[in-house]
Amino acid sequence: MTDATRPRTPGEPPLLELLRVSKQYPGVLALDGMNFNLRPGEVHVLFGENGAGKSTMISIISGAVQPTSGDLLMRGEPMRFASVHEARSRGVTTVFQEFSVVPSMTVEENLFLGSETRRGGFLAKRKMREEAHAILARLGFDLNPKAIVARLTRAEQQMVEIARAFRSELSVLILDEPTASLTDREADRLFALVDQVKAQGVGVIYITHRMREIERLADRITVLRDGKFITTVDASDVTQDELVRLMTGRVVGGIFPDIKANPGRTVLSIRGLTTASGSVKGADIDIRAGELVGLAGLVGSGKSEIMRAAFGLERAISGTVTLEGKDVTNQSPRRLLRAGFSYMPPDRRVEGLAMMRSCTENMTFASLDIKPIARGIFINRVKEDAEARRLADKLELHPRRPDRAVQAFSGGNQQKVLLARSLTRPISLYVFDEPTVGVDVGTRAAIYRFIGGLCEAGAAVVVISSDLPEILNLAHRAYVFYDGRVQDELPKARISEASILPLFFGKHAA
Template identity: 40%
Template sequence: MPQPVSVNVHAQSPASGDASAPLLRLDGITKRFPGVLALDGVSFEVLRGEVHAVCGENGAGKSTLMKVISGQYRPDAGRLEYLGQVCHFDSTAQSEAAGIAIIHQELNLVPHLSVAENVYLAREPRKAWLIDKVRLRKDAQQCLDRLGVDISPDAIVHTLSVAQQQMVEIAKALSLDARVLIMDEPTSSLTDSETSQLFAIIHELKRAGVGIVYISHRLDELAHIVDRVSVLRDGRYVSTDRFCDTSVEKIVAKMVGRSLDDVFPKRTSQPQAEVIFQVKGLSRKGAFHDIGFNLHRGEILGFAGLMGAGRTEVARAIFGADPIDAGEVHLLGKQLTIRSPVDAVRQGLAYLSEDRKHDGLAVKMNVAQNITLAHMEAVSNRAGMIRFDKEQAAAAHYIEALGIRTPSTRQTVRLLSGGNQQKLVISKWLFRESRILFFDEPTRGIDVGAKYAIYQLLDQLAAQGIGVVMISSELPEIMGMTDRIAVFHEGHLVTTLNTRETSQEEVMHYASGRKAAHLS
């Protein structure tokens, strides 16, 4: 490994010197984890003023490569050059000081601090020995204004939605005035308007000579901002092309090693007349009002709406995670009493959160432990001691049934890809024999190949008579996978549409309140 070199990033402006020379170059980067070769001799470069997309399935090595660049991981082999000098970084603090910033797919915020404190964490403006809170708030507000988002710099981060926290991460990166900016799934929780604003910021950064590394599973959005695209598969470099010389179809084929003829699998489940789940008059002041819907056997019901419309809030309330002021929940004709998630789980309900790492998984535990976590009694003896042979057998069954890619049942969950982590959450609730599953943003941060596998699982669950509710911000996903769509607007369920008889345009009309004015 070459010795680190001190890099004086302020001695050379982005526009000076040889404009065609890479800002950043990686040569033969290799990184191993126990049982996994995450990167195998990968080479990659970023030019001044370009957006360079990195594409690949979950587990292809994209995030690992970014963590090598940003100093979170030290490569086992290979060389990194930055501003023409060989170097390496031992921490994100070092890389940030040199001018490389990363916006993580996994949010990296301190939940009990304010937005302003998070944006300038460890870099707070000071008056003598004290933090200059007036300037801190002002500087943070400028970053938020630049993004065009309505978030108070005084807001405590844990009170914000996942999408709002994502915007805080982006504001934090912008505040660093970086030469190289890495964006790992930056739009996964953003609305269309927020995404458009982000793209405007990206174009502004390109004009300023900033090199941007862009990772996204939303391949259709690449056409708006990307100059070149590199593909990784199974930890190996496949190709680099100018985006104008390739296509999404060719990129996908390189990613998965095969063509995907259809984005969504052919549905095998058929909705039946029997109502298996019913909600009546569900209300909570300030969040949602008089929510009612039915779910039929064999049906996938979609929840659509803009951010803050109340979709997730309703699902959490049904699951007992948040309180309600009024309303009834019925399963197979029987009214349920749900005061907590424990009550919901015992009565056959499951909720797969949009933030799977925080709410759905114990990421420091292993695969087998996570699969059996919600149904420990099934793998324990009469004395309450875990039967490890039963735990292993249960884990092995779901690993095979759901196609979870893991070296073993003992693999630590945080080392799995996003798609495999999502399958793990599903396995947990299937082992619990849940009757109703709420999937909140089920394919967030998941590549196209893994998405297809998740869609197939949803269809199979519905075909088995399990009730499936899909909450998604991606309208094509809602249109491609559901039988009916419940559309939310400002805490009201304004209409329920038959998917095959409607369009994305009609759904958006209702979601934006244009056909729901009578509720205001």
């Protein structure tokens, strides 16, 4: 067996090296004596549970965060970047987990941010536009360079973030869960580009929780646990089960639970729904109590938009939404929540969480108007804290400190806070849009069990997902969306990759 922890050729310094690097946050040792090296022309995956320290590590490499102790070397020379900008100017470019695009600017302005193409002292707008078109075309991202970023979906914003990284001169490219909200097709384009830069000798650090991506991309894998270096292995020397065991320190069973279907009354019925924006065009769907229905389709297919419209986040111009037999078309989210409709958005920053508020406030926010937390118009803090602790336990929040601000938690743990919110009041319809974005394998299993439990307890459950295995393994029934319409409805027996994929592109089932 090769020693994967060593640089390939003796004497040749690695592109990048971390020696005993630590990062202490108040009360949390996020990184604890971490060791790591990156070779030119390799994809090096960082693998570890939510909160293991992956993002902290790349924040240090990319100049966003300063280490408390330890050494960083680039091509054998000591290195320390004072800022992300400085790192970028030295060829170290990062696509962060939480985006750094500027919402008020256009796509092209974001692409050239900090390095505007100048000619004779003013911006060469035309050249910028041409280059923006060229990059987006190379990536196969269908984005209008003139669009304002704030108006884009989460997936589209992620595309901007990625395109920006590929625009600069690279020697190290860092990608923190870059495919979290991309569809398979967009992800494949990204993988092809990673192959390209790799062939040019760029070293790529890639963070993902998805096995498929590790299999497709990884040359070596470094496993972290609790901020510590566990091991570095050659990707060809390790099985998936071994990786999960290394990551968690234990054996993890099957990820997908067997969820029993027991379809009862129709809880949600949508007829001929068309949204003002045209994102949904005359769609019909029904969701029954005791079943889990999957909504699949590409970004922009209408799979997310139909539920956003049902929950009052997009305006319907025709058609009806009926909840428990009552017409609730174009009602406010607040009233729908009171009527027993819970909607979990895919973007925890924009519509989901108040990042500077505590987890407790974020989790109990949905139930402040009901007992036991409400006491007249006052909030019962003791009950609120008890409730937050119960939820934190149930979803294994790590660290178990619901009193802390959401922004101090790792990406996967923020996701748990969002999930917890839906548990605080009586609900008959749960809609989860991309419920496992950014969560580790163990947590993913916990979230599926949790969703399955809601369904088996008699709730109607909708899972909207661009992660096909999620639809294949969980759904009792699936609707596939294309161009704002329901392209097909599949019963359990017909749900397979072969039958769903053609529908994504507007074809009919094989």
